[in-house]
Amino acid sequence: MSTTKRQVHLNVFLRGAGHHAAAWRHPDTHPELGFDFRYYLKLAQIAERGLLDSLFMADGYVGTGRRLEPFTLLSALASVTEHIGLIGTVGTTYNEPYHVARKFASLDHISGGRAGWNIVTGHTDATAYNFGREEHLEHSKRYEAAEEFVEITKQLWDSWEEEALVFDKQSGVQFDETRLHEINFKGKVYKVKGPLNIPRPPQGYPVLVQAGSSESGKELAAKTAEAIFTAQPTYGEGKAFYTDVKARLAKYGRTPEQLVILPGLSPIIGDTAAEAQDLEDELNAFNNVEDAVDKLSERFGVNLSGYPIDGPFPVSAFDSAKGIDSVNGSKSRHQLILDLIRKENLTIRQLVNRLASGRGHLTFTGTPIQLADVIEHWVTHGASDGFNLMPPLYPNGLEAFVDKVIPELQNRGLFRTSYEGKTLRENLGLVRPANSLLHA
Amino acid sequence: MSTTKRQVHLNVFLRGAGHHAAAWRHPDTHPELGFDFRYYLKLAQIAERGLLDSLFMADGYVGTGRRLEPFTLLSALASVTEHIGLIGTVGTTYNEPYHVARKFASLDHISGGRAGWNIVTGHTDATAYNFGREEHLEHSKRYEAAEEFVEITKQLWDSWEEEALVFDKQSGVQFDETRLHEINFKGKVYKVKGPLNIPRPPQGYPVLVQAGSSESGKELAAKTAEAIFTAQPTYGEGKAFYTDVKARLAKYGRTPEQLVILPGLSPIIGDTAAEAQDLEDELNAFNNVEDAVDKLSERFGVNLSGYPIDGPFPVSAFDSAKGIDSVNGSKSRHQLILDLIRKENLTIRQLVNRLASGRGHLTFTGTPIQLADVIEHWVTHGASDGFNLMPPLYPNGLEAFVDKVIPELQNRGLFRTSYEGKTLRENLGLVRPANSLLHA
Numbered sequence: 001m002s003t004t005k006r007q008v009h010l011n012v013f014l015r016g017a018g019h020h021a022a023a024w025r026h027p028d029t030h031p032e033l034g035f036d037f038r039y040y041l042k043l044a045q046i047a048e049r050g051l052l053d054s055l056f057m058a059d060g061y062v063g064t065g066r067r068l069e070p071f072t073l074l075s076a077l078a079s080v081t082e083h084i085g086l087i088g089t090v091g092t093t094y095n096e097p098y099h100v101a102r103k104f105a106s107l108d109h110i111s112g113g114r115a116g117w118n119i120v121t122g123h124t125d126a127t128a129y130n131f132g133r134e135e136h137l138e139h140s141k142r143y144e145a146a147e148e149f150v151e152i153t154k155q156l157w158d159s160w161e162e163e164a165l166v167f168d169k170q171s172g173v174q175f176d177e178t179r180l181h182e183i184n185f186k187g188k189v190y191k192v193k194g195p196l197n198i199p200r201p202p203q204g205y206p207v208l209v210q211a212g213s214s215e216s217g218k219e220l221a222a223k224t225a226e227a228i229f230t231a232q233p234t235y236g237e238g239k240a241f242y243t244d245v246k247a248r249l250a251k252y253g254r255t256p257e258q259l260v261i262l263p264g265l266s267p268i269i270g271d272t273a274a275e276a277q278d279l280e281d282e283l284n285a286f287n288n289v290e291d292a293v294d295k296l297s298e299r300f301g302v303n304l305s306g307y308p309i310d311g312p313f314p315v316s317a318f319d320s321a322k323g324i325d326s327v328n329g330s331k332s333r334h335q336l337i338l339d340l341i342r343k344e345n346l347t348i349r350q351l352v353n354r355l356a357s358g359r360g361h362l363t364f365t366g367t368p369i370q371l372a373d374v375i376e377h378w379v380t381h382g383a384s385d386g387f388n389l390m391p392p393l394y395p396n397g398l399e400a401f402v403d404k405v406i407p408e409l410q411n412r413g414l415f416r417t418s419y420e421g422k423t424l425r426e427n428l429g430l431v432r433p434a435n436s437l438l439h440a
Numbered sequence: 441m442s443t444t445k446r447q448v449h450l451n452v453f454l455r456g457a458g459h460h461a462a463a464w465r466h467p468d469t470h471p472e473l474g475f476d477f478r479y480y481l482k483l484a485q486i487a488e489r490g491l492l493d494s495l496f497m498a499d500g501y502v503g504t505g506r507r508l509e510p511f512t513l514l515s516a517l518a519s520v521t522e523h524i525g526l527i528g529t530v531g532t533t534y535n536e537p538y539h540v541a542r543k544f545a546s547l548d549h550i551s552g553g554r555a556g557w558n559i560v561t562g563h564t565d566a567t568a569y570n571f572g573r574e575e576h577l578e579h580s581k582r583y584e585a586a587e588e589f590v591e592i593t594k595q596l597w598d599s600w601e602e603e604a605l606v607f608d609k610q611s612g613v614q615f616d617e618t619r620l621h622e623i624n625f626k627g628k629v630y631k632v633k634g635p636l637n638i639p640r641p642p643q644g645y646p647v648l649v650q651a652g653s654s655e656s657g658k659e660l661a662a663k664t665a666e667a668i669f670t671a672q673p674t675y676g677e678g679k680a681f682y683t684d685v686k687a688r689l690a691k692y693g694r695t696p697e698q699l700v701i702l703p704g705l706s707p708i709i710g711d712t713a714a715e716a717q718d719l720e721d722e723l724n725a726f727n728n729v730e731d732a733v734d735k736l737s738e739r740f741g742v743n744l745s746g747y748p749i750d751g752p753f754p755v756s757a758f759d760s761a762k763g764i765d766s767v768n769g770s771k772s773r774h775q776l777i778l779d780l781i782r783k784e785n786l787t788i789r790q791l792v793n794r795l796a797s798g799r800g801h802l803t804f805t806g807t808p809i810q811l812a813d814v815i816e817h818w819v820t821h822g823a824s825d826g827f828n829l830m831p832p833l834y835p836n837g838l839e840a841f842v843d844k845v846i847p848e849l850q851n852r853g854l855f856r857t858s859y860e861g862k863t864l865r866e867n868l869g870l871v872r873p874a875n876s877l878l879h880a
Contacts (some may be wrong), residue, residue, distance in 0.1 A: 025609045032607050035549045035639060037519060061538060063637055066614075069546035075515035076550045079477060080588045094536060098501060098570045104507035109475045129633035167472050169465045172728050174506075193569035197503055199475060267640045288612050 005413045008379050009260055009386030009428055011054045011087065011229070012047045012398060014040065016066055019266050020392035021086035022286030028396050034066055037076060043395055044077050050402030051416050053427050054085030055118060056188055056209075056229070056388065061094060062127045069105060078111035085424030087116030087209055087227075093142060094131045098153040101196055105157060109203035113423030115206035118229065121146040129341045143216040148187040150208070150224050152287075155183040157205050158437040159195030181437050201423045204433040213241065213332035222248035225259060226430050229388045231336055231361045232263040238362070239383040260428050264361030265387040267371050269400045276365045283392060284353045292352040299334070309348050334358050358390055368404035375405075376414060445853045448819050449700055449826030449868055451494045451527065451669070452487045452838060454480065456506055459706050460799055460832035461796035462726030468836050468875040477516060483835055487524055490842030493867050494525030494556060496649075496669070496828065501534060502567045505517030511543060518551035525864030527556030527649055532589040533582060540589075541596035548641035556647035558669065559584040583656040585680050588627040590648070590664050597645050598877040599635030618685055621877050643865045644873040654682065654770035662688035665699060669828045671705040671776055671801045678802070679823040700868050703818075704801030707811050707826040709840045716805045723832060724793045732792040740775070749788045753781045776800045780817050796871045798830055808844035809835050815845075816854060 013019070017029035024031035033039035047055055056078070057070035074086040075212055086107065090100055100117075108115040121142040164179035185195035210217065210225035218381055221228050232238035241263075246256045268283070270276030289309060294390045297304045303316045315338065341351060364371055378384045391397025409415035420427050441612060453459070457469035464471035473479035487495055495517070506814035514526040526547065530540055540557075542832045548555040561582040623634035650657065650665035662685055672678035681703075687694045708723070709859035710716030737744045743877065744758045777800055781791060794879050797803045804811055831837025849855035861867050 025612060037550045068549060069542050072543055072546035072550060075512045076519040079516040080519045096571055097532060102509050103512055106512035109508060110477045110512060131536055132631040171466060191572040395827045
């Protein structure tokens with residue numbers, strides 16, 4: 001057996017005109033195409049040309065959105081792509097496990113085993129008002145409900161044995177009833193009888209992805225996730241997170257290879273370092289600093305408008321006003337921003353620019369070679385299994401990555417030169433799960 | 441202005457190996473492809489070659505299903521078709537109006553205005569057990585909730601004015617907040633704040649389709665539907681239904697053209713009448729009569745197994761055992777079957793065969809010319825605006841219709857020779873609804 005270097009896995013995070021907060025104002029982007037399917041088709045084709053593992057879309061049920069519903073878009077992309085994985089975000093709080101299990105099974109059948117489910121539990125209170133509820137479920141309760149939710153979907157996917165479909169034209173037997181199983185799940189939150197009304201997905205289960213990085217999020221991920229999207233702004237934090245989460249797997253009888261950790265990476269690429277820096281400056285010049293300050297004020301419950309924009313960020317006002325424990329939403333992201341300010345002594349403007357490029361994820365500005373160095377360093381030194389790419393501009397930022405960084409990674413023996421398998425699971429090196437009900 | 445004949449509208453009802461109960465046993469069908477996207481792609485391509493108005497899929501949340509989830513499949517078909525409408529069934533009872541409005545808006549954007557929503561309310565009690573509820577909502581309550589549900593989705597689609605998206609790169613204004621509207625809906629069942637997080641669909645609303653034919657179903661259709669799928673086994677019943685429903689429109693301020701009525705039609709086509717009859721006999725020979733009798737027994741709550749299969753159907757046993765008013769499900773379909781038995785004095789076997797071909801819908805066995813005669817008769821004499829095609833076998837039955845019946849209808853000036861418009865709404869001759877919140 002030949003010795004192979006650790007392989008980099010790469011997901012691309014689709015998002016309107018790009019991940020920079022002001023991407024839509026850059027002359028090269030076309031934000032007006034954000035509801036035009038052909039725009040997403042083009043991005044998917046670039047990503048597939050680059051042999052990336054998967055596409056991913058975030059989601060939310062509130063506000064002005066500016067995005068197509070991810071599951072609908074990914075289904076439409078399934079029929080015009082061949083290899084790339086299709087990871088859709090579906091929240092557990094306002095959905096039914098039966099529907100979610102069935103839709104992902106359908107997407108997995110339609111795409112020939114390329115579906116992934118990014119399981120999220122967190123939404124803002126405002127979301128509740130679109131679903132006839134007065135307030136959002138409390139943080140720890142949401143994780144409890146989410147655990148039941150995921151357990152039900154797995155049992156539903158397992159409710160058909162592989163050999164259940166018979167279709168014997170001669171005898172007139174369509175399927176073997178003894179190979180269909182009720183699940184009769186009765187939890188604290190959910191009660192679901194089953195079986196599901198569609199056969200087991202080609203991948204067994206779609207690839208289960210998690211994005212929460214709080215304490216309960218990490219624990220749920222270690223128990224159930226097969227890939228994690230996470231925000232780790234520095235190598236040190238990335239390595240600590242990676243080490244922490246991988247170490248939690250053993251108690252659930254899992255090995256480190258069964259969970260692929262992909263921190264977000266927002267790369268501003270130029271042929272020279274100066275060119276990359278110019279692009280970063282150009283993008284930041286489009287930032288609406290006033291608006292960003294208002295949003296930060298709202299996020300942390302402190303009025304920042306009285307502080308000088310180029311003065312130090314008033315961290316102390318935050319701490320006293322609204323402790324992190326009272327935050328019911330994206331808890332780990334709030335902590336990350338506070339840590340960032342403290343460690344780097346950022347001014348208000350610097351924080352705004354920093355968050356504009358990557359919203360707290362790892363950012364990078366430089367050449368393709370320098371970026372390949374960063375990726376190689378993280379992956380070979382146990383800080384990640386690859387990255388969740390967040391190009392600042394679409395399509396240009398993705399094209400630059402695919403055309404200039406991918407060949408460099410391939411030259412270094414770090415990235416595939418053709419897809420390893422047919423399914424997302426195969427390309428991520430994840431095993432197909434056995435049917436849990438089969439010998440239960 | 442030239443005088444144009446009334447135009448026939450045709451929808452094709454997708455369903456596994458075909459609409460005959462024993463379709464899957466016929467040597468020409470491939471039931472094992474029922475979860476293979478390429479099978480449905482082929483059907484869609486045949487239908488689009490035939491210039492049919494739309495595709496439609498039924499749905500259910502229980503049992504062994506044997507179908508892909510319709511919305512996922514239609515989304516995947518949206519990106520590989522250009523003209524044909526995509527009508528998905530989504531039930532109101534176990535879904536959230538916000539999700540449904542958003543998904544149909546997304547499908548409408550992705551398909552360039554080809555989405556249709558078949559609004560159903562009826563499910564069996566067994567469905568409730570897959571959604572943590574003990575029993576199904578009572579029939580009249582379901583319609584009340586459905587009315588609220590549809591009203592909310594319309595308001596959500598209207599919550600974005602057309603000009604809300606600005607994307608002025610110079611000024612940095614992405615959208616005009618004054619053109620986004622909360623709906624603040626508070627009904628007996630639902631409470632939804634809005635706005636939706638996606639712009640108004642290209643069609644304004646997806647085409648709203650209804651399939652219930654009970655008294656409350658007809659009233660809801662007259663109030664809200666733009667197309668009806670209905671089961672009318674004879675011309676007389678079809679004409680009575682058509683006249684009844686069209687007459688109900690005026691009280692809601694609507695004109696007859698605003699609702700397209702499409703009864704189901706299951707055509708067995710042969711080049712000669714004898715050939716068609718042979719195919720019907722061949723198909724019926726595959727029927728599992730015993731199994732069908734068991735299902736009828738269950739449906740009507742009477743044990744039929746003690747009666748001779750070629751003897752008269754014991755209608756009186758039905759009447760006394762379980763009155764139609766106690767049926768909580770597809771109420772109008774039960775009544776239709778009872779009427780059919782009474783009028784035609786069917787034996788048990790004859791009823792089984794009759795239901796096997798079309799499940800109570802209009803059936804036909806004969807040549808393409810004879811079928812064109814039937815279609816012309818219904819449409820020109822005010823019994824329908826076209827049909828919901830239910831070919832007994834896929835793909836053959838659909839191919840026969842497209843290749844042999846469509847040209848005949850075109851020769852008679854009854855069917856388009858190219859698509860009239862870009863959207864489903866345009867092809868069905870339906871106007872794009874004005875925004876109800878705009879001048880409210």
